[in-house]
Structure formats: structure tokens, C-alpha cells
Amino acid sequence: MRSTSASRTRACSGSTPSPTAATSWSPPRRRSSSPTSPRPATTRCRSTCPSSSRVAAASSAAPSSCAPRPSRAEESPVTAVETTTGTAAGTAAEQIADIEAHAAHNYHPLDVVIARGEGAWVTDVDGKRYLDCLAAYSAVNFGHGHPELLAAAHEQLDRLTLTSRAFHHDRMAEFVTELAALAGKDMVVPMNTGAEAVETAIKVARKYAHDVRGIAVPEIIVAGGNFHGRTTTIVSFSDDAVARDGFGPYTPGFVTVPYGDADALASAITENTAAVLLESIQGEAGVVVPPADYFPRVRALTAERGVLLIADEIQSGLGRTGTTFAIEHDGVEPDLYLLGKALGGGIVPVSAVAGNADVLGVLTPGTHGSTFGGNPLAAAVATAVVRLLRTGEYQERSAVLGARLHAGLTGLIGSGVTAVRGRGLWAGVDIDPEVGTARDVALRLLDRGILAKDTHTRTLRLAPPLVISRDEVEWLLRELKAALQG
């Protein structure tokens, strides 16, 4: 079962004390010195070092040679001199102008042009370094350029990258077997983006309803405030006007109830209900954690009525909240897990639906597919991701360091913060309107060498890579406190 295997840890043999608290991993590289702030350059035990000691080191308790080890701890994260790429494309301002002119404006990025990433840090085209506290919306859970993930990608790039599913390839067996085992399920459907995993689950739920339960017009219950992606069907059941308006006609067959309200869900279930589709924690809505009894009640209701429970763990899963899947905190096992983002190791888009054969068995040859889904490169990287998660190290880092993050953030309530939500290294921080909008605070953090992003005007979202160190968490908290002061 995934929860127990994922959280298992072992003692590190042959450990050597490390001089200070750990900092996040990053590959060796040249940097300038400055006496002010922590920096992330470290070495890291690469393969067989077990997890417990690394996590202990992350919390400063028992550093060892397996822990990320700081070198030159006084360097500034914001004054590195090593300029990177981008010169051929012009200055940062010129590149932003070109992007504005030639890329459709479906995003509103902060004005920074990133050229390199290492561990929890990125460097812009001018050589300025930033602690990445968004981690590509949790797609970079394992940090930028994790050596084991890069090695898996490089090795596979040189060998075989794409066959389509018309033929088998030699990375598929280990990928599907190991991912299914991590999820505690029989099988997986490999896809690419998160939205494709959601679409796949919707198709599976409808087909299961038609073929197994004889429902002519199946309905799927979703939650208010949901975010499951950007396809026409998915935005059809979004209640975010910006995401939805103007994209009709909309796909029918969805019923919306308030998130976290099990009574409302109970009332909405009918004989036509095929599935309930929920984020285990609502990320885009502002890192909204449902009440403790919500998922246990939803599980009981759905099981009783033969309704599938689909947990969207695309953002919340794969270590982000301190467990492999966020719904583990609720002691609930869904029928289908939706996975994406971090499954691709921040390298390639990889998503999947994990479930048992009685449900996923409704897919038969020709009913569903994707040219790139489960391709050899994706499979090699995702298998390496699953192996990282199997150690339990990242889940534990998130739990230990997340506890510190949340304690520090909670301490800011009343000083520019009105509420803090989340789990593990994932937080939604509501900003006092007196201080400004969440975007204002994100811009102040940008000046201070921290990347973070707002959601819905008032909420600042923090989701650093799980390789962030305790020192860096402390630094983030200090900088946020200063940014809230203006």
C-alpha cells in the first residue's frame, strides 16, 4: 500500500557529520560571495543513501554525509555574478517585449526571465538568483536538475524517445508496474498533461457508468472553486468566470456542489451519478483544505451508492503535502488517482490515471489513447520519480519543513497576513488588503530574490521544491515578513 511504503525510512550507514544545518541540493557551480544570506550550493548523496538522515539533516537534527551539505553558506541568493543564457535573444526587457508581441497573452507572468535552475534556486538572464517558491505549480517538487532525474532523461534521450503505443517499448513495464504499486492500484493509463488525465478519468467514469451500471446519461459531481485544467469540457464545469466565459457551448453532464460540504454532496447524488471528481486540496482556489471529516464521508457516500471517487492529485500529490498523496491525510483511498506535474520530474509532461482493473478495464483497444502518452522518455523519467518517492525522503522533508513553514506563516497573522492554509510545503497565505494585493507582495518578494505567485487577488501561494532547506525556509519567512512591511 502506497502510504506505508512511501513513508518508510532507513538508517544511513557510513554517515559523517556535516558542519551546519542542511541547505537544498544544487550542483556545484561558480558564484560570487556576499555576507548576507543563505545560498543553496551543496553536495548530495546520490543514490543509495537512505532518506531518514537526509530529512533529519533538513530539520537540523542529525546532519550526515547523506544530507545536502552547504558550502560557502554566506553567499547571497540575489547577487550571483554568473550570467547565463539569453544574450542572443537580448536583454531581459527585450525578451519580455518579444514574448508580449509574439506569445498569446493567456498568462500574466512576473517580469523575470529565468535562464537556469538548480535545486530550489533559479537564475535569471542577468545572473540574479531567486529561491523558487512556486516550483512550477509543484511540477518541480524534486528541485531543478535533480541528478537522478536528469541522469534518467539523458540516458533515455540517447537511446529511444518515441515509439507511439502501436508497439511496446522497454521502459513501459517498469513504469506502469512501479507507478501502479506506488498508488496501491492494479494499473495506470499514461498520458501527458494534467488536463488529459482529468479528461481520461471523465471518459472512464462515463464508460463505467454506461457499461457496468447501465446509466444512460451519467453525471459527474464536481466542487465549487475547482481547478482541473483548461480543456473545453473541464472549463465547462469551472465556476471561475475568467477561465470559463466565452468558451461555450459547454459540455453537459456536471453538477457542482460546495467544496467541503458532505451534506450538499449527499443531496446531489442521484441514480445517474457516475463519479465525484474532487481535488484532495484545492490549489488554485487558494490551497483550501477541506474539513477533516469531509473525505471520509464522501468515501462512505460514494461507496454506498456505487459512485466512483476520483481524487485529482495533480498538484497536491507526489510528496507535496508530506505524504505521497494528499488524501492520505484523510485516511481515504479513492477509486482513481489523477497524477501529473511532478510525475514528469520537471523535465517532461507526464500524467496518469491510476485505478483498479475493474474500473480501468472499461478501456479497450481503440477507446482511448495518446501518441505521446507513456513514451520512453516520459516513462524513464517518471520511473525515476516513483523511485525517489519510494524512499519516503521527500514526503518527510515536506512534513518536517512544512511544519516549520506553517508555524512561521501563522506567526505573521496580524502583521499583514489574515489567514494561512495548506499542508506540508504548500501554503495559501491571505494578504491583508491594507498591505496590498497578493501580486503586490509577490512583486516585492521578486525584488528580494524570491519567486512566488498570487491566486485570486488576495492569496499568495507558496510551494517551494521539496529540496528546500530549513535555512532557506527561515530566510523565506524573514523576507516575507519584510515584504509585508512594504
Ligand SMILES: Cc1ncc(COP(=O)(O)O)c(C=O)c1O
Ligand atoms: C488540480 C489540478 N488538476 C489539473 C491541472 C491541469 O494540469 P495541466 O496544466 O498539466 O494540464 C492542474 C494545473 O494546475 C491542477 O492544479
